[in-house]
Amino acid sequence: MKLVFIRHGESELNLANVFTGWLDPKLSEKGRKEAAQAGKDLKEAGIEFDYVHTSVLTRANQTCNIVLENMDRLYLPVEKNWRLNERHYGALQGLNKAETAKKYGDEQVHIWRRSYDVRPPQATDEQAFDHRYDHLDTRHMLAGECLKDTLARTLPYWEDHIAPQLKDGKNVLVVAHGNSLRSLIKHIENISDEDIMGVEIATGEPIVYDIDENLNIVNKTILYKK
Numbered sequence: 055m056k057l058v059f060i061r062h063g064e065s066e067l068n069l070a071n072v073f074t075g076w077l078d079p080k081l082s083e084k085g086r087k088e089a090a091q092a093g094k095d096l097k098e099a100g101i102e103f104d105y106v107h108t109s110v111l112t113r114a115n116q117t118c119n120i121v122l123e124n125m126d127r128l129y130l131p132v133e134k135n136w137r138l139n140e141r142h143y144g145a146l147q148g149l150n151k152a153e154t155a156k157k158y159g160d161e162q163v164h165i166w167r168r169s170y171d172v173r174p175p176q177a178t179d180e181q182a183f184d185h186r187y188d189h190l191d192t193r194h195m196l197a198g199e200c201l202k203d204t205l206a207r208t209l210p211y212w213e214d215h216i217a218p219q220l221k222d223g224k225n226v227l228v229v230a231h232g233n234s235l236r237s238l239i240k241h242i243e244n245i246s247d248e249d250i251m252g253v254e255i256a257t258g259e260p261i262v263y264d265i266d267e268n269l270n271i272v273n274k275t276i277l278y279k280k
């Protein structure tokens with residue numbers, strides 16, 4: 055079975071070097087091109103999907119549509135779920151990354167960005183969750199996550215939605231975010247808390263796994279043509 059992860063194409067806030075998390079920018083022009091290229095590359099590789107999963111954030115939804123359009127597969131069923139959202143960046147959301155590093159130091163910002171279990175400062179509830187999360191009990195949700203927290207809410211989605219489809223012999227595409235994908239990659243590749251700090255995911259590049267029926271990874275390739 056094929057399992058493909060794609061981080062959304064460059065967003066307007068990636069371009070502006072702003073902590074984004076659950077903020078909801080659109081793709082930049084470069085991001086739209088990256089998504090189109092990813093779709094073309096997947097088509098050229100002859101990969102067919104049965105199911106598609108994405109977050110409830112616009113940059114991932116746009117990427118998903120553009121990828122499927124370029125594969126001539128817009129008809130595929132797409133499931134959207136908040137559990138695949140980017141890691142919630144708490145009170146850092148909306149701040150420029152370089153300015154924040156000047157203020158708090160490179161080391162502190164690196165810890166906030168890449169440590170497995172150090173949370174960023176929490177946002178207030180009003181800043182943290184917009185109307186699309188009204189159906190969830192946000193009182194019990196974190197308004198600022200470390201990667202460990204992100205994994206705690208992506209893992210149930212993996213177990214209940216994605217893994218059963220792979221076990222059923224289906225090919226699955228997941229279009230999500232740098233850190234929601236890092237959390238899933240940590241899980242499926244069994245990467246240590248320390249080593250995951252060094253794992254970076256580029257925008258718009260399909261990560262293609264061949265998976266056996268026990269969900270072991272047989273092969274991993276990254277498709278890119280830039």
Ligand SMILES: O=C(O)[C@H](O)COP(=O)(O)O
Binds near residue numbers: 074140167
């Ligand atoms: O939310 C963000 O700002 C980015 O999508 C990912 O940010 P990071 O590279 O700081 O993890």
